Amino acid sequence: MRLSKTLLPTLKEDPVEAQIVSHKLMLRSGMIRQLGAGIYNWLPLGLRVLRKVENIVRQQMDKAGAQEVFMPAVQPAELWQETGRWDQYGVELLRFQDRGGRDFCFGPTHEEVVTDLVRNELRSYKQLPANFYQIQTKFRDEVRPRFGIMRGREFLMKDAYSFDLDQQSLDNSYEVMFQAYKEIFKSCGLSFRAVEADSGAIGGSASHEFHVLAESGEDAIASCDSCDYAANLEKAVAGLQDGTDTPPTAEMQKVATPEAKTIDEVSEFFAVTPDKTCKSLLVESDEGPCMLLLRGDHELNEIKAGNLLAGNNFRLLEPHEVKKLTGVGVGSLGPVASKLKIIADNSLANMSDFICGANEDGYHLTGVNWERDLPSPQFADLRNVQEGDSCSRCDAGSLRLDRGIEVGHVFKLGDKYTKSMNMTVLNQDGREQTPLMGCYGIGVSRIVAAAIEQNHDDNGIVWPIFLAPFHVEILLINPKEAPAAEFAEKLYQQLLDSGLEVLLDDRHERLGVKFKDADLIGAPIRVVIGGRGIKEGAVEVQSRKGGSSQKVALNEVGETLINRAKDLLSGS
Amino acid sequence: MRLSKTLLPTLKEDPVEAQIVSHKLMLRSGMIRQLGAGIYNWLPLGLRVLRKVENIVRQQMDKAGAQEVFMPAVQPAELWQETGRWDQYGVELLRFQDRGGRDFCFGPTHEEVVTDLVRNELRSYKQLPANFYQIQTKFRDEVRPRFGIMRGREFLMKDAYSFDLDQQSLDNSYEVMFQAYKEIFKSCGLSFRAVEADSGAIGGSASHEFHVLAESGEDAIASCDSCDYAANLEKAVAGLQDGTDTPPTAEMQKVATPEAKTIDEVSEFFAVTPDKTCKSLLVESDEGPCMLLLRGDHELNEIKAGNLLAGNNFRLLEPHEVKKLTGVGVGSLGPVASKLKIIADNSLANMSDFICGANEDGYHLTGVNWERDLPSPQFADLRNVQEGDSCSRCDAGSLRLDRGIEVGHVFKLGDKYTKSMNMTVLNQDGREQTPLMGCYGIGVSRIVAAAIEQNHDDNGIVWPIFLAPFHVEILLINPKEAPAAEFAEKLYQQLLDSGLEVLLDDRHERLGVKFKDADLIGAPIRVVIGGRGIKEGAVEVQSRKGGSSQKVALNEVGETLINRAKDLLSGS
DSSP states (O other), rough: OOOOSSOOOOOOOOOTTTTTTTHHHHHHTTSSEEEEEEEEEOOHHHHHHHHHHHHHHHHHHHTTTEEEEBBOSEHHHHHHHHHHHHHGGGGGGGEEEETTEHHHHHHOOOOOOHHHHHHOOOOOOGGSSEEEEEEEEEEEEOOSSSSSGGSSSSEOOOOOOOOEESSHHHHHHHHHHHHHHHHHHHHTTOOEEEEEOOTTOOSSSSSEEEEETTTTTTTEEEEEEEOOOOOEEOOOOOOOOOOOOOOSSSSOEEOOTTTTHHHHHHHHHTTTOOGGBBBEEEEETTTEEEEEEEEEEEOOOOHHHHHTTTTTTTEEOOHHHHHHHHHSGGOOOSTTEEEOOOEEGGGGGGGOOOEEEESSSTEEEEEEEEEEEEOOOEEEOOOOOOOOOSSSSSSOOBEEEEEEEEEEEEEEEETOOOOOTOOOOOOOTSSSOEEEEEEEEEEEHHHHHHHHSSEEETTTOOOOOOTOOOOOEEEOTTTTSSSHHHHHHHHHHHHHTTTTTEEOOOOOOOOOHHHHHHHHHHHHHEEOOOOHHHHEEEEEETTTTOEEEEEEEEHHHHHHHHHHHHHHTTTO | GGGGGGGOOSSSSSSSSSSSSHHHHHHHTEEEEEEETTEEEEOOOHHHHHHHHHHHHHHHHHHHHHHOOOSSSEHHHHHHHHHTHHSSGGGGGGEEEEETOOEEESSOOOHHHHHHHHHHHHHGGGOOSEEEEEEEEEEEEOOOOGGGGOOOOEEEEEEEEEEEHHHHHHHHHHHHHHHHHHHHHHHHOOOOOEOOOOOOTTOOOOOOEEEEOTTOOSSSEEEESSOOOEEEETOOOOOOOOOOOOOOOOOOEEEOTTOOOHHHHHHHHTTOGGGHHHHEEEEETTTTTEEEEETTOOOOOOHHHHHHOOOOOOEEEEEHHHHHHHHOOOGOOSSSSSOEEEEEEETTTTSSEEEEOOOOOOOOEEEEEEEETTOOOEEEOOOOOTOOOOSSSOOOEEEEEEEEEEEEEEEETTHHHHHHHHHOOOTTTTTTEEEEEEEEEEHHHHHHHHHHHSSSTTTEEEEOTTSSSSSSEEEESSSSSSSHHHHHHHHHHHHHTTTOOEEEEEOOOOOOHHHHHHHHHOOOOEEEHHHHHHTEEEEEEEETTTTOOEEEEEEHHHOOOOOOOHHHHHHH
C-alpha cells in the first residue's frame, strides 16, 4: 500500500477525548474515527488489523469443526419474548419498530435466533453435536460507551453456539472451543490467560474468560505460579492455611479506641499488622441480615457471598441500617455476643488472639479466640484472593495477580434456551430430548484494542507480526531522489511478490514526520531508503520492537527483509 | 466439507412461499432460511457463495485503487438532517432512538457518513482523487419484501464513494469504476450487460446500471446488435425513421366506430395493423393538461414524458378526468381540432393517412395527415423502444430487448452531498473548492440470487465455477462399503491438498436422495464412487452443466478432477 494514496490521517497529539493508550493510538495512527458515541468508522489501516483478527478467528473455528453461518442483525421481538429476554434485557437492547409497527431489535447476541434456526432444521440426535458461528456486527447500547472500540456500542463479534444431546457431549464441545480459543489468541501473538469465571447471571454450569494481559486491563485475574490454575477475581479461590490451631495466649480485653474506626486506624492504635484484626460486615440476604467476618487485610468478594447466601437481595447494609439494627456504628461492630447469623471467611479459622469490634461504640476487643470467647461460626470462602496467597489446586504454588482485558468468554448454557424455545430432537430411543447449549464469544474488534494495550511503547504501536497491518514499512526519505525512489519501488514490488504486506511511505513529507508516523503505525520491520544509503551501497533495516538497527547491503536488502519477516511469522 | 457434518437441509418440494426460481432453489438447496419478512439466515452453503462474491468484488475494487473502510450500520440522524434526507427518505429508512432518546437510523446507504468522514480528514486537492468502499450489511424497509434475498430488507452491499476535484477527474474515476464493475461480473462468470440509466431522482449527470441477464429479470434492457449501445427501458432511445415524408393518398373521413375503443378494436374494425393508428393520451403536468400522441403499437415511457414536461405532477389522467376535460371518452380522443397542447412521439413524424379518435364518442377519423388536417405538433421521444427498433447510436444496428436483474448501479452525484455538507478542500490556488462525488453500489447478496436465475435447470443450480460453493462433489454411494469409502476419503484429501473446494457426501442416505441433492447444490464437477466402480477400476466423473459423464480409471481420477476444475477456473 502506498501511503501517498491511502487515507492514513495520523495525529501528532493525543486527542483529548481518549483516556486509554489503545484509544489514543488508534486515533493517532489513523486506524479509526468516531462517528458518534461508541460508534466508529474503521479506516484502511484499522480495517487491515480487524480483518487479520477475523481471519485468525475464522481459521481456528473452522479447524475446530464449527460451521460458519451469517445471521441477521435485525431480529424479531417474538423470539426474545419466547425466552423472556425481551423484558429482562433492559435498555442495552436497541429496540425499534419496522414500518408495519412490528417490534425488532438490533442483535446484541444471537441465542434466540440460532436456537430458532436449529429447532426448525435439526430433528435427530444423529445431527448432533453441531456448532454454528458467525462474525458479525452487534450493537449494545452501553450506558457509558468509552475507551474507543474497547467499550463501544457497535462492534464486531464472533459468536458460536454448540448443541449437544447430553452433558458429556457438551463438556466435550466446550473443551474443543476452549482449546480453539487458546489457539486463536496464540495465533494472534498475544500474551493471554484463560481463567475460570463465575457463570452466575447467565446460568449454566461452567464458564471461562480469556484475558489479554495488560497493565491497563480493567479486570484482575489470579493465576498459580506452579500449576495451571487461573481464575478471575470474582471466582478465584485461595488455598486454606494449614489447619493447625494456634492456642490462645492472651486474655480477651475490652479497650477504649475512641479515634480508631477503620482497620488501618485500629491496626495503628494497637501497633499490629491488619492481618491480626477481624472486620465485621453486615449484609442483607434472602434470609435476613447476616454478619460476615474477614481478616482485616482482606476484601469481601460480593459475588461469592451473594452465591453463598443465594441472595437475590444481597447487599451491604448502609451505616445507618447497621446502627439501627445493632445499636453500634460500623467501626465498632464485632461478632462476640452478637445474636446475628455469622459466616467467617476461611482465613479466620486458625486465627487466635485477634482484635475485633466490641459491639460498643468506641471500643474494641483484643485477644479474642474461637470457642473460648465465642462459638466457631460457619467458615466459607468470602474474600478476594491476594497476591501471594497459596493456590487452592496444588500444594506448591502461590497466586499472582495480573491485569487483563476480557476478549473472550465461553459458557455452558445447558437447556436455558433450548427449553424455553421448545427445541427437541429425537434421541436413540426415538423420544424427544432437549439438547444442551454452549455459547462462545470473542470480541473481534476489542482484540485489536487489547493487542495495542499489550504491545506499544511511548512512540506508538509495536504490532505482533500476526496482527500487524503491514509486515514491512519502506520509508523512502525523499521521493524526489530518483535513485532512491527507484530502489524503493523495486524493493516494494519484490516484497509484495514474495507475499509480504508492505507499506511504502512515498509521501513528500519531512523525515521527522515519516519516522514518527512509522513508529505510530508500528510495522514490525522497517527499512529506510535515502540517497546517501544508495550511494554508500547499504540501507538501514530497523526493528520496531527493541529498535535495533542494521546496515544491509543493497543487493541483500530484499532477501534480508523477507527472511526476517518469515522468521517472525514462523514464531522464531 | 463433509455433508454428514454440515447443516445443509435440502428440501424435496418447492416451498409455497417462493415464487421465483432463485428463491425456491436457495431454500431447497439449504443456502438460506427466512427469519422474518425480508430477513434471512445464511446457512453454510449460501455463505460460501456469498463470500465468493464478496471476495471477487473486494479484489477488483482494490485493483481499481479504491480503499476499503468499514463504516457503522447505526448512523446519527444529524447527518441525514444536514442533507435533508432525514425528511425525504420516507419509511424505507429504519429509524430508532437510542437509550438517550437520540435519533438514529440503520444505514440503507452511506453518502452522509462517508462525506462526514472525508470532510474531517481531506484538506487538500493533493489528497484527491480518492475512492472509499465497504462491504456491509444494509437495511431498507421495503414495502413488500419478496423473492427471497432478491428483494430483502437486510442485505449485503458493496458501496463505494469517489471524491474528485473537478468534472474531468470525476469522469475518470467513474470510468475506472465502470471498468472495475465489468471485471467483477466477468470474474463471477455471469452474462451481464452495462446499460445507460436515467439518473433522475438521485440527480447527477450520468448513471449506468449493471444487469445480470435472465429471463426472469424484472427489468427490460435494450441493446444494439451492432454497436455497444445499451440502456434500460426507461432510458433507451430508438433511432429515427428516415425523414422522407409520405404524401397523403386518402381523404380524411369520420367513421362511426360504436364498438371500437381500444387500439386493437380499432385496428380490427379498420382491418389495419396497429402501426397505422395513433393513440392519444392526456397527462397532467406542471404546465397543465397536455395531449401525448403515440403510434398505436407503441407504449408511453412515463420517465421520458415526465422528464420532458419537467413534471413533478406528471401523471396520466383518469378516464373520468378526460371526459370532464374534453367531453369525450378516452376511446375517441384525438388531436384533430383539439385545443390542448400536443406533443407527438418522433415515430409519428412521417406517418400519413393514419387513424385516430374523432373527439366525438363512437367515431374515429381515417386518412389523417399532418399539415393538411392538423398542424404538425412538437415531436419528441416519448415511447419505450421495441425489439427490432433501429439503433439511435449507429446506422447499421437494430435493438434487441432482454430481461435483466439489476445488480449494480453507478452514479455521478456531482456536488449534491459535498455542497449540502460543506465539504471543501484547498485547490491549487489555495482557495476552498467543493469536490464532486460519484457513488457505486453492488448488491452482493443479490448477485447470488441473480446468478441462480441465470444458471439453473429443472433439477437445481448449475453454478459457474467462480461462484460455486464447491468445485467438486464426491458422491460416495454407500459409506459402509469400506473400499469405496477409503478411496473417497483419499480422493477428498488429495483434492483439498491441491487447493480445490470439495464437498464429500458421506451421508447414510439413499442414492436417489444423494443424486437429487447433488443436482440441487450444483457443484460443477461430480464424481460418483461406489463399490462396483472400485471393483471395476473406474468411476464416473460427471459435469453438472450439460450432464455429460465419463468413466475414469481409479488411478487417474484425482488428476482428472484437478485438471478439469483448473480448466474451468482458467475460463477454458
